[in-house]
Amino acid sequence: MKLEVQVSSKENIKPSSPTPGHLRYHPLSFLDQINSPSYFCFVHFYELNGGDSQVTQPETSEISGHLKKSLAEVLTLFYPLAGRLKDNLYVHCNDEGIEYLEARVNKTTLSDLLDDPIPGELTKLVPFEGDVNEFSLGVQLNIFECGGVAIGISFSHKLTDGLSMLMFIKAWAATSRRALGDHQAEIEPPQFVSATFFPPKIFTQHDASFGMRKNKVTTKRFVFDAANIEDLRAKYVDLDKPLIKRPSRVESLSAFLWSRIVAASKDDDHVDDKLYRVMNVVNLRPLFNPPLPQSVFGNLVGISITSPTSSGAEYSSGFIKHSREQISNITDDYVKKLHQCDEHLGFLERYADVYKRGESTVTSMFSSICKFPLYDSDFGWGRPTYVGVPAFSFANTIVFVDPKEGGGIEVHVCLREEVMVKFERDPKLLSRLSLSSVGSGSIKKPIQTRSVKSGSGGFKGLLSRF
DSSP states (O other): OOOEEEEEEEEEEEEESSGGGGSEEOOOOOEEEEEEEEEEEEEEEEEESSEEEEEEEEOOHHHHHHHHHHHHHHHHTSGGSSSSEEETTTOOOOOOEEEEEEEESOOOOOOHHSOOOOOOHGGGGGSSSOOOOOOOOEEEEETTTSSOOOEEEEEETOOOOOOOHHHHHHHHHHHHHHHHTTOOOOOOOBBBOOHHSSSSOOOOOTTTTTOOOSSSSEHHHHHHOOOHHHHHHHHHHHTTTSHHHHHHHHHHHHHHHHHHHHHHHHTTTTOOOOOOEEEEEOOOOOGGGSSSOBOOOOEEEEEEEEEEOOOOEEEEETHHHHHHHHTOOOHHHHHHHHHHHHHHHHHHHHHHHHHHTTTOOOEEEEEEEEEEEETOOOOOSSSOSSEEOOOOSSHHHHEEEEOOSSSOOEEEEEEHHHHHHHTTTOOHHHHTTOOSSSSSSOOOOOOOEEOOOOOOTTTTTTTTTO
16 A cells, blocks of 8 residues: 655754763764664554544644653653764764654555555655664654554664664653653663773774665565464474474574575576575673673674575575574674674675675575564553554565564565565465454555665675664
């Protein structure tokens, strides 16, 4: 379903209290510096009246005014987001503010959209996509004709990883509820200390956006129900007897989807001389000694890389075992090496050189926000009906998301257009797909999206995806 979205107003929201002078300069960490200058976005949908048209709901002006007031308040805690990035070295926390937009969604009800939540169309509900502009954060309030609303949020990956994004949303929602009288709403202040562990570095050659390519990519959303996932887990146990621990839901789906991506990526002449790699994103906070609290804000993620056997068979033997082995190498020693920076920067440069030479490598990036508090964003009108993830701009990105209920998993897959054509028609994939609608619809098909012409692959955004 195509969305018709018309922006009606734009304004800057500044912190309600000025940032103290001694906090005016927020240094980027080394991991922030090497991160992609791009946005990651969420869209939170709210029915407000619980779907009951007889229930009185707040006026749009009341909703918007309340969101802007609580947003200004929470920005006093997350003050770097209201500043301006300077020379990839620091944020000038000058309280210039974040962009806030209001928009009308015409000719579409919230229930219609949730019957077919198309990732590419959801980009119309967020303020920014693609390369980062002067704003590190943007918010767009979308009003539907039926009275429902959607809050679209764009975060700069130069400052945030996935956990930091959700930390901000949770704090903003709690601030909003407090203003409505919920004094039990807890707000955990962020800790801006990541540069203490990973000091910034002066780069002479490294370009965080070197992996940009011009070929088109497309993102689609696939849904797997709990029963299908459990069946996959059982099959991988039977296939790979050496596994000591039963595969998780995400491990099993990763192995299965990777096998289908390999099959779709092979050339039509079936001559396959490609090197297939898998990257998994790992939260570094619990790997410090002692562990860092989850409230440490910024980019604190590491990556594991493995090259499983790329047969393209339905069940790829060894995928889970190899992935586990590589992830297990991300330990306190790995974190200590990152402190030195040089070795990791050398790895990035070598990887960039592979792309510049045009070597035939297919690298799939897997990231999971399952078990993250995605649906805790209650601004005072209840939990969201649905949290959507707009389209990505990087080829071979696979992100796992828990639905609100039901125990299944939504998988957002971004591939080059020609690869997606094969992938979405794969009989082995189609046989395992579930209903795609969020509500009571009965759509059983991969979700269509529009194409994205911006950067589609490479190491740009390697550490930006959680």
